[in-house]
Amino acid sequence: MRWTLKPKPETSKIEALQKALQIDSVLATLLLQRGIETYDQAKSFFRPSLDDLHDPYLMKDMDKAVARIEKAIANNENILVYGDYDVDGTTSVALMSTYLKTRYSLVHTYIPNRYDEGYGISYKGVNFALENDFTLIIALDCGIKSIEKVAFAKEKGIDFVICDHHRPGDDIPKAAAVLDPKREDCNYPYKELCGCGVGFKLIQALAQKEGKTLDDLTEYLDLVATAIGADIVPITGENRVLAYYGLLVINTNPRPGIRAILSQVEKTELTITDVVFIVAPRINAAGRMKHGNYAVALLTETEEDLAAKYASEINDYNLDRRETDKRITEEALKQIEEQKEQKRFTTVVYDETWHKGVIGIVASRLTETYYRPTLVFTKSGEKLAASARSVKDFDVYNALWACSEHLEQFGGHKYAAGLTLKEENYEAFKQAFEDVVAKTIDKNLLVPEIKADIEIDLDHITPKFYRVLKQFAPFGPNNMAPIFMTENLTDTGYGKCVGADKTHLRLTTTQPGASSIVCIGFGMGDKFDLISDKKPFRAVYSIDENEWQGKVSLQLKLRDIKA
Structure with missing residues (x-):
């Protein structure tokens, strides 16, 4: 994964917002990164009001x-x-x-x-x-x-x-x-x-x-x-x-x-x-x-x-959906592995038996795995139908628009779209889509990126700090949960792989002069060697609460770690 740190706002703006809101510089920085520069904008952000809805x-x-x-x-x-x-x-x-x-x-x-x-x-x-x-x-x-x-x-x-x-x-x-x-x-x-x-x-x-x-x-x-x-x-x-x-x-x-x-x-x-x-x-x-x-x-x-x-x-339908998308994802991954000799900028797979209802989910899973603009096709009546998913910052809708001569219809958004085409146009479209993406995509986008908002030390993470952070919610696109980066961390010696199949990483980390805090890294069990034997590491993470046996404590939800 690529780690990048978001640009820091001007010092004068940080200081002005700090003073206006009586908050620390980290919180002021996080607000400015979200386009909030004044007391009134912060009030609207922290206290959403129905009066703010437009006519x-x-x-x-x-x-x-x-x-x-x-x-x-x-x-x-x-x-x-x-x-x-x-x-x-x-x-x-x-x-x-x-x-x-x-x-x-x-x-x-x-x-x-x-x-x-x-x-x-x-x-x-x-x-x-x-x-x-x-x-x-x-x-x-x-x-x-x-x-x-x-x-x-x-x-x-x-x-x-x-x-x-x-x-x-x-x-x-x-x-x-x-x-x-x-x-x-x-x-x-x-x-x-x-x-x-x-x-x-x-x-x-x-x-x-x-x-x-x-x-x-x-x-x-x-x-x-x-x-x-x-x-x-x-x-x-x-x-x-x-x-x-x-x-x-x-x-x-x-x-x-x-x-x-x-x-x-x-x-x-x-x-x-x-x-x-x-x-x-x-x-x-x-x-x-x-x-x-x-x-x-x-x-x-x-x-x-x-x-x-x-x-x-409906819950029964959802259980059926889970089983179906798991099976089709496995079949799609196998198909991609068999095509591995070709270096491609896109992932395009097709099987006429795949369930049309889950191809969008499968496309999302393939995008997570290979990090390429992805299309999953199946048969739909006399035509082929596909769901498209994209990687961060690449507009798959525009890519489809550029190939639209091969399509019957398409529609959607920057990161997700749907389309249909005649079966005889499949190969020509597949090549056209590959050519358009290869020409237009910034190759850096083919490596997943984690954007950290700001670098902090562990001693900054206090219950008071988290109480304000919680008020940044609801989180979502353009207002994601803040991601922090911290250097020079070590495990206290009790780190281990957890979960039924030991795929998750759990440890208690500390930093010179700071208290320790529990970390959980879902799907990060393969990174255990990076933290074992008290080797120093750095991490990007969000902060959340863990409730265990009636006690609530802060924890770091790891997004990635590096030596």
Whole structure:
């Protein structure tokens, strides 16, 4: 791994912020690295407020979206709430349908089938609306590129209101309204909302028309926080406020579906990381292994007993998903090993039998292993479908754009995307993708990087210091948990490999003149020799709490160690 230290802010700025906030220089440095330079900015950061959310009507087409929905309600039209089968899509559908049903009964939901419809708006979905007399479709977390399907629906007398956050293509669909902060002609101040976040802005605008305030909408924020965590959007600006208040709801009074998921795990207070690794995979498993409708049913259920039943079923899907992705990952790794004689800048694998529902997870695992922009393909009907994952700081979406002549369709983000192509175009695309990445990627990006925020000594780590550090949460992209670097460490002599298969490293470390502190390094058992016999080493780590037999103590969560 490459270790880099983030640039230190100007000394004058550190001193000014230290003085304004009455904090030490390390905390002042960490804040400045996050773009926080004044007392007022720090107050907003440490005390997120719903008052900091923007007026939803600043978003392009928001007035049109509200007008079209109000018209549908006034005219007793059937409204279809349509969303993708992943966490962002299903939480969006749950949010919008639940809110609309507090005002109006003719509201139904639709989640496309991952296997015969694929991602986004489908002709099958539009035909379903046509056959069942829906005249308005509210599409969430999808639709920004569905030019032909929206036009087809319009010909049949069906309007669309699109709430999306993906990058638009050259044209915008001719819908009744298109809400997407990434539209070039949209001046909305915050661009990084997830699909559920855009949906929340729409219900905020609808609620304002009724004279309601944000305080009336906090019950929906458990869904928004779950989507923010799962979709890996920046935890800055509005997302930070929505995640903060959403976590409060999750930890105090979540909807029955989320409470039923949490009853399956022993966890007292959830962080956004817990949401990502506990709640999100279970919601996702429904769409991966069965159908996204199961996730919407869970998230909209109001009866505790039924919610518990749905959560139990979804937990079974998640167990199936784990077994399937483990098997396919092993097969993919074997395939890559057999191709090892070629030096490549990308990892591209294909097997027509692989389960489409888990290829995104497998792509993530392969990226962690080989640290290359990665594509995992499987057969999907007459075509091939793939999930793409990227390495830090390389835009895989742009790479796919450069190869788009070989593709049927694609969409996504900088680090994750999906695509389909004809089988006969697979080899040509595979080579084109390799060529584009080879030409455009900075070769340093092919070695995993750990960016440490600041170098400190162990004696800086105190309960008081950690109490302030905890208030930097919720953590996520653009506001990651601070990473520290410390030199000249030694094990006190009790370091050992732990875990059932001895793959983890546990030690108690000290530094000349400092107290000792426990360290845990998950998956770092192979580095035991670096610390044995009291050899000096250096470490990069984050700080967290360890609870053991009722006692809570600080520990270092090692990210890497070197001699």
